[in-house]
Amino acid sequence: MSIRQLPEDLINRIAAGEVVERPASAVKELVENSIDAGATRIVVTTAGGGKTLIRIEDDGCGMDQTDLLLSVERHATSKLGADELDDIRTLGFRGEALASIGSVAELSIASRCAEAESGLRLDLRYGARSGPVPVAMNCGTIVEVKNLFARTPARLKFLKTDRAEAAAITDVVKRLAMANPGVHFVLNGSDRTAQSWPAVTGARALEARLSQLVGDDFAQNAVPLALSRHGVVVAGLAGLPTYTRANSLSQFYFVNGRSVRDKVLVGAVRAAYADYTFRDRFPVVALYVAVDPAEVDVNVHPTKAELRFRDAGGVRGAVIRAIGEALTAAGFKASTSVAE
Numbered sequence: 544m545s546i547r548q549l550p551e552d553l554i555n556r557i558a559a560g561e562v563v564e565r566p567a568s569a570v571k572e573l574v575e576n577s578i579d580a581g582a583t584r585i586v587v588t589t590a591g592g593g594k595t596l597i598r599i600e601d602d603g604c605g606m607d608q609t610d611l612l613l614s615v616e617r618h619a620t621s622k623l624g625a626d627e628l629d630d631i632r633t634l635g636f637r638g639e640a641l642a643s644i645g646s647v648a649e650l651s652i653a654s655r656c657a658e659a660e661s662g663l664r665l666d667l668r669y670g671a672r673s674g675p676v677p678v679a680m681n682c683g684t685i686v687e688v689k690n691l692f693a694r695t696p697a698r699l700k701f702l703k704t705d706r707a708e709a710a711a712i713t714d715v716v717k718r719l720a721m722a723n724p725g726v727h728f729v730l731n732g733s734d735r736t737a738q739s740w741p742a743v744t745g746a747r748a749l750e751a752r753l754s755q756l757v758g759d760d761f762a763q764n765a766v767p768l769a770l771s772r773h774g775v776v777v778a779g780l781a782g783l784p785t786y787t788r789a790n791s792l793s794q795f796y797f798v799n800g801r802s803v804r805d806k807v808l809v810g811a812v813r814a815a816y817a818d819y820t821f822r823d824r825f826p827v828v829a830l831y832v833a834v835d836p837a838e839v840d841v842n843v844h845p846t847k848a849e850l851r852f853r854d855a856g857g858v859r860g861a862v863i864r865a866i867g868e869a870l871t872a873a874g875f876k877a878s879t880s881v882a883e
């Protein structure tokens with residue numbers, strides 16, 4: 544047995560296995576790039592549950608030729624300085640998504656920055672690069688991903704039906720829209736349905752966005768959260784104890800603008816409602832927590848859906864208190880006081 548260095552395209556395909564599990568993960572990475580680029584309008588179009596086509600169009604800052612060429616290089620990112628892993632303020636930072644996607648699909652990136660007179664298009668097909676060539680386009684970026692995993696049959700086999708993959712894409716886009724009320728999202732689905740969530744701004748932007756996405760019903764049966772305590776800011780809407788579901792699918796958690804799965808937050812919500820709801824019922828909650836980026840590690844998992852708080856106890860306490868105060872203000876009384 545001898546040790547050898549793996550070739551670049553194999554390394555990319557291995558990374559793709561972690562970052563791009565399914566079409567919805569590609570959509571998440573690409574839309575996050577658009578948000579990081581300062582887009583105000585993002586149009587997501589898919590076909591075949593994202594297996595045949597994913598197209599993301601944004602009006603963000605775009606890329607010049609140098610950046611466009613670098614964007615598909617592995618570990619090339621405009622977002623992370625040499626010593627900044629403790630202070631991440633963008634959604635991306637690993638510089639892996641485009642290189643990974645382009646290693647397992649037909650990727651094309653067309654981009655035009657404000658200073659350029661026309662756009663440039665670069666292709667990366669199953670690891671083979673071509674271009675850039677000039678294209679006529681508005682300022683911003685259009686990324687197309689065709690035939691994802693077509694040459695990775697082992698992965699393709701594990702994808703679900705087009706309908707199930709499309710549902711996962713809708714879920715991802717909705718969560719991104721919930722986290723970014725100031726951005727107009729359009730989602731053109733495989734089944735030719737189109738959904739549009741116009742940007743909302745102002746003091747009640749979050750509630751308006753949640754009405755759009757979770758339903759007017761939720762907004763009418765929930766109390767707003769507003770608490771700032773020891774560097775933890777809690778916002779969002781907490782459903783009334785009378786407005787519950789049989790599962791936790793209607794609980795949405797965000798930390799510093801990122802949709803996350805996190806045991807600390809789930810546990811805090813459960814504790815906050817312990818005296819209000821029945822054991823097997825789940826309140827509908829959209830919880831937005833903001834902490835100093837240095838207080839949270841988002842680099843736990845390649846998809847960045849998990850994180851670790853430095854002071855989990857402080858975050859838990861703040862969430863329990865925020866929900867408790869909001870429910871009390873709405874006239875709900877807990878039978879016993881909840882331990883933080």
Ligand code: ADP
Pocket residue numbers: 572576577580601603604605606610613614615619620621622634635636637638639640641642683684
């Ligand atoms: P990361 O987001 O972790 O930096 P990506 O592979 O997703 O890595 O993207 C690489 C780089 O390409 C980004 O850092 C950014 O500079 C550029 N980029 C990607 N998508 C866009 C976009 N939609 N608009 C502008 N720049 C983009």
Ligand code: MG
Pocket residue numbers: 572575576634635636638640
């Ligand atoms: Mg990215």
